[in-house]
Amino acid sequence: MNTRFKFLIYLACALVLISSCKKEDAERPEPAPAIAGLESEYYVVIKTSLLLKPTIENRVDSIVWMLNGQRAANALQYNFQAPADPGTYNLIIMAYNKGNIAQKVIKITTGRYLNWQTTTNKILTLEASQKFTNRNDVKWEVLSASSELYRLSVSNAATALFTAVNKGTYHLKVSAGDLVDTLLITVRQPDRAPSPYIAKVFDYLPAPGQFVNELPQYVEGDTYETMVAKAGKDLIGADANTITLGGWGGYVVMGFDHTIVNVSGRRDFRIHGNAFGANANPRPNAPFGGSCEPGIIMVAYDKNKNGKPDEDEWYEIKGSGNFTAENEPWYSAAVQRKNDTRTIRNYEMSYHRPKTEAASAPAGHIGISDYILWTDNQGGQGYKIKNTYHSQSYYPAWMKDNKLTYKGIRLASNGIEESGQGSYFVLYAFRYGYVDNYPNAHDNSGIDIDWAIDKNGNKVNLPGIDFIKVYNGIDQENGWLGEASTEVSRGEDLHLLGTNIATINQ
Ligand SMILES: [Ca+2]
Ligand SMILES: [Ca+2]
Ligand SMILES: [Ca+2]
Ligand SMILES: [Ca+2]
CATH class of the missing domain: 2.60.40.10 (Immunoglobulins)
Structure with a gap:
């Protein structure tokens, strides 16, 4: 074999090797992008x-x-x-x-629309776009809506809060002079449908009263936490039971699993009690009355969105008698009977643990007259009576404190003895704005969130609320009936239940 031929063989082998290598390269697939x-x-x-x-x-x-x-x-x-x-x-x-x-x-x-997405019964924070910066004439308005059950609350020029009861599309306009933005809000149904009823009880502390330790039932070993849980068991859902708030100041704090929308012109929620009208009131042309034990309402929305009423501001629902009872139809009758008709807005009262729990009253007495010592911030003091119908302790038995202090508004005393013989007490209704003040089915048990005022007494423009506090607003002993004590039962979001009650404009 000559060298030339050898070289050709080498070259052929090399070419075969190179081509086989190349072939392998081409066959290895490259990962797709x-x-x-x-x-x-x-x-x-x-x-x-x-x-x-x-x-x-x-x-x-x-x-x-x-x-x-x-x-x-x-x-x-x-x-x-x-x-x-x-x-x-x-x-x-x-x-x-x-x-x-x-x-x-x-x-x-x-x-043409700026697009926003949210779900029903939830507060959406809308921000005006950059071009409105430094404008103080910004106007927000709703151009069209799938349903009239919504609320647009403008807090300041740059932000507005929007919430709707029903899914659908809502067209909004933001403008300042010639500057215009149009917004399209698409509201979807949340994954889980909201409950129209109370979903949680956060706090419960009745003031001493004749149904305390019974509604709900206290048993040995119960603590503050277990009693709050018992109140929750009673109040949550459609089949609620009644709990007592006891004497003046006793309270409960409840929540819903969604935001109750503050629909303009309508009442938005109600909390049931057990108020009823008297059927044999001897007073001619008497206004509505019977067993009306108004509980004052406070509301809040979950501003920091943590599901708890913690740092969120509370607002007072301005019931018809929160500043004065002078406009209530029974006012002059109450003045005539020398009721304490003052409204005290910054009232504070302390109840002291009773020294003894005597089982029954002395013969000829309506009760034990020096039962629970109370003191207030108006320089007053006295005793709460233990009546003959309820012999259990009236002081919350689960509380370790020997003194319980409550703060809030003390309404005018609305109970009048109408028989002249001390036997027929009529507790008259305030016109509107309370719990356990009108029968549950009556329109005047409905509450408009637009009645809310802030701590300075100014009207607030709330988009809706998540939390409700109710406390007994009356401090009055009504003879054998005992003290006025607010009862609380089922809570209802009126919009989710399809109940339409027009508001009363204040
Ligand atoms: Ca409303
Ligand atoms: Ca009641
Ligand atoms: Ca909160
Ligand atoms: Ca009561």
């Missing part, structure tokens, strides 16, 4: 742009963006410009490498 960081749908306001910045994994040779079938760009990022007329666009991004094409289809809708 993976496109991430893009939604499948976008909404863009007309005359604005949307910068799409996908991330692409694995090697890429080239990228193509196709807009409605036309090549639009070849770079990694794509800036979509929405023209002046609303429309819909089909955008496809394709990423190529050797032997692979990855693609993602994106639908873009353009319109």
Whole structure:
């Protein structure tokens, strides 16, 4: 074999080796590009742009963006410009490498509205866009709504709070002079339907009274926590039982599993009690009365969105007698009977643990007259009576404190003995705005969140509320009937139940 021939053989072998190597290279598939960081749908306001910045994994040779079938760009990022007329666009991004094409289809809708999403019975915070900065003439308004059961509450120029009872679309307008933004809010149903009834009890402390330790029942070993849980067991849901708030100041704090929307012009919720009208009141043309034991209402919404009434501000529902009883139809009769008709807005009263729990009253007495010592911040003091009908302790037995202090509004005394013989007590109703003041089915047991005022007495514009506190507003002993004590039972979101009660304008 000559050297020339040997060389040719070597060369042929080398070529075979190289080609086989090359063949192996071509056969090993390259991983396809993976496109991430893009939604499948976008909404863009007309005359604005949307910068799409996908991330692409694995090697890429080239990228193509196709807009409605036309090549639009070849770079990694794509800036979509929405023209002046609303429309819909089909955008496809394709990423190529050797032997692979990855693609993602994106639908873009353009319109005149800024788009917001929320769910029913939830407060959405809306912010005016940048261009309104430093404008103090910003106006918010609703242009159209799927349902009239919504609330738009403007807190200041830059922000507004929106909440709706029903799913659907709501068109809003923000403007300041020539500057205009239009907003489209899409309200969806939440995954779990809200309950129209009380969902949680956070706090419960009745003041001493004749039904305390019975409604709910105290048993040996109960603590503050277990009694709050018992109140919850009674009040939560449609089949609620009645609990007592005891004497003046006793309270309960409840919550719903959603925001009760403050619909304009309508009452929004009610808390049941056991008020009823007298059927044999001897007073001619008497106003509504019987067993009316008004509980004062405080409301709050969950501003810090943690599900608890903690740092959220409480607002007073301004019931008809929260500042004065002079406009109540029974006022002059109460003055005539020398009732204490003052309204004391910053009242404080302390009840002292009784020294003994005598089982029964001395013969000829309506009760034990020096039972529970009370003192107040008006320089007053005296004793609460233990009557002959209820012999258990009236002092919350689970409380270790020897003195319990309550704060709030003390309403005018509404109980009048009408028989002249000390046997027929009529507890008259205040006109509106309380719990256990009108029968549950009566419109005047309905509460409008727009009656809320802040601690300075100013009306507030609340979008809705999550929490309700009720405390007994009356401090009055009514002979054999015993002390006025608010009862609390089922709570209702009137909108979720389809109940429409017009408000009373204050
Ligand atoms: Ca309302
Ligand atoms: Ca009652
Ligand atoms: Ca909270
Ligand atoms: Ca009562």
